[in-house]
Amino acid sequence: MKISVHRAPGTRDFLPEEMALRRYVRKVIEETFELYGFQPLETPAFERLDVLTGKYGEEADRLIFKIMKRGEELEAAKLSGDLADLGLRYDLTVPLARVVAMNRGELTFPFKRYQIQPVWRAERQQKGRYREFVQCDVDIVGTTSLAADAEIIALTDHVLHRLGIPGYRIHLNHRKLLQAIAQAASIPDERFLEMCVTIDKADKIGLNGVWEELANKGFITEQIVRLKEMLSAPHDPNVALQHIQPFLEKLESGQIALRETTAFLSHLQDMNVPRERVSLTLHLARGLDYYTGPIFETLVETPRIGSITGGGRYDNLIGMFCGEAIPAVGTSLGIERIIEVMRELKLFGEISEGSARVLVAVFSPETENEALKIAAELRRAGVPTEVFLESNKKLGKQFAYADKKRIPYVIVAGPDEISQGVVTLKNLQTGEQKVVDRAQIIEELNQRFRLE
């Protein structure tokens, strides 16, 4: 009986080779997070549906995987129509908010946590788009200090630098700058979000495309001209700030925005974030229904893959769960896209797949027990070792196995070697072969590993 062997659509298996890359990236990220004093958190794969829904907007709510009620509850639900009670995690921010709300008596604030776990979205099937992917979030909860926002940027820069990503640029903006800009262009509050959605497209459709779309949406020429003057700023943070200053400094909201942005940029300098890695990008607007202060995302020039990190300050979301305002700032590192970039740019080099270093071959069924003993000795000494698990295969097959699994050394102990108390050690890369005293194997191997 042969049965279905399909994977669920939009999901992936990670075999050892791929796992090695993913674990390497994850390790660098975790180590860097901990260098900044962030600590790990994990939450369950599913949450109650009422915790998940209504946080991301209607479009996103449709993408939540819903889990059916079970047993009697399901039977009862078939009449009422509410068939699901749980949903798979859609992001890591809502679970964070829930955890903070449930533990706010015990947590030490600012609560600096990171979380690296999969999330699930029922996206339409599309190449390169997955329904299960790992998110990597780092947030600081409980302070309005802009030093926290700067720390998130410094951390982002540190991670990308360590991973060796070339040519990345962290684009910054501030929601209050955007609001002051809208005010300076005489755009009424109720059209603010609409303006944001359009100018945010500058990366895709160019600034000229933005002016055109604004005109099509009925923004008047005077407003567009003002926006044009303000948004056509160079990317260098200080230059951009100087450029926008005269437009905003007469407004009270503008003064606050300028002061905060200046402080934010100055913190970045203190934290040693290289100036050429940072842009003040005034048309950056991302997800404004959610963010309340600085916002940021990272782009790479090649490959064209969209942003590899994105985040900002969101001072209201956690309050929705707590009934009291709790400010927060954080970012997502797009770990899947980062891996994609590193693969594309061949940045991984030689990463061990966790293969053993030595294969102990089995000369014949009669010598299997000696092979098992040698393997046990090596393992006790901390040498990652495989022993060939069948005693009736030709040595050639065993060498081919080592080769395929990229195990660099093979040890053979046939009857002659056993009676003489030696083994033959073969280096598969060079073909070199050497007879080694049984008592000296570990020393011999350790010497070779040290030289590698």
Next chain:
Amino acid sequence: MKISVHRAPGTRDFLPEEMALRRYVRKVIEETFELYGFQPLETPAFERLDVLTGKYGEEADRLIFKIMKRGEELEAAKLSGDLADLGLRYDLTVPLARVVAMNRGELTFPFKRYQIQPVWRAERQQKGRYREFVQCDVDIVGTTSLAADAEIIALTDHVLHRLGIPGYRIHLNHRKLLQAIAQAASIPDERFLEMCVTIDKADKIGLNGVWEELANKGFITEQIVRLKEMLSAPHDPNVALQHIQPFLEKLESGQIALRETTAFLSHLQDMNVPRERVSLTLHLARGLDYYTGPIFETLVETPRIGSITGGGRYDNLIGMFCGEAIPAVGTSLGIERIIEVMRELKLFGEISEGSARVLVAVFSPETENEALKIAAELRRAGVPTEVFLESNKKLGKQFAYADKKRIPYVIVAGPDEISQGVVTLKNLQTGEQKVVDRAQIIEELNQRFRLE
């Protein structure tokens, strides 16, 4: 607006303190697995329902969390009644079988993989029973060699030894021994499973309870007397084997079972598994509808928590997916129970929660920039560092923060210190305080860390 902040029933959050323990255990396990040449695999959280169901029996099928269809498919399904198309992973064995079936052209056999991921079961709510828990499986696919079974046992012993679990014992049996025993007791094939279910309860109800239950089930006195003679064996593997030998050696099936068990035990000795850690436990029968050869589980004396590992040889399951027989043997390490045992027995000692080693305090808003610079320097030098993220809090509060987060050192740089090019370094454990030259901080700290 305050909204619901409940966790889904039967699930847990892992805050930093708990995460530290879990990561420690996981790290020891992964390192040991790789010492034996096993490589990591990860599979998606959900599988197609037809892959999951019908593999574990009806009872288990009811415990699978089902995911509702989405969009138009859901609308159509409301008429047909098949509302779900996906299910959350119930264990790690079926996903392994699917991966082997889908990749058998590319994998190198024997395929030695481990997998540490959560599984989900809609268990009835009960203390200490979770609906999401991590499973940790290690399997060897593609060989019938009993050296593979022995390697799984050696690995189990190695992991538990490294974790420092006291008084564990790995109980072994062999399905073929059980079959021969049943034959020797004149128990017909069709009552074999029933016999197994009862004798497997010996740990709970005692052997006397077993004889009673067998009688109640209609096994005749003669059969029970024979079983009594055979199963009342001491636990020492060699003694138990000697005890059972005269009952089985006249049967052909008995000869095979004795020969294989002897080989299996001899491999264990070659692999240096301590004899006092192993029992041949003839009434061990676990999940026989699934296992085909050696079976094993590990028990600890205290706390009474059930088995902490369990596994065996299952030569038919993967074939269900492939349409060709592929033998396999493996075990689950009950990572959740192992953590429970270690917590209960206070085996964790001092495990770092990944807290920073240093807090750079902020003396006043005017000196915040210096604090940020010092923190950046420390982090560049690889010292896990926090900088206090608010500039207007009293130093006492900042010290309390470090204390609560178990950060051992605090650095303060007030205006006087800054003008003199020094900082004050305070050891929070001893209260000792020292003025250190700004350029010497990293050296001073590294020296202290080395001494710890």
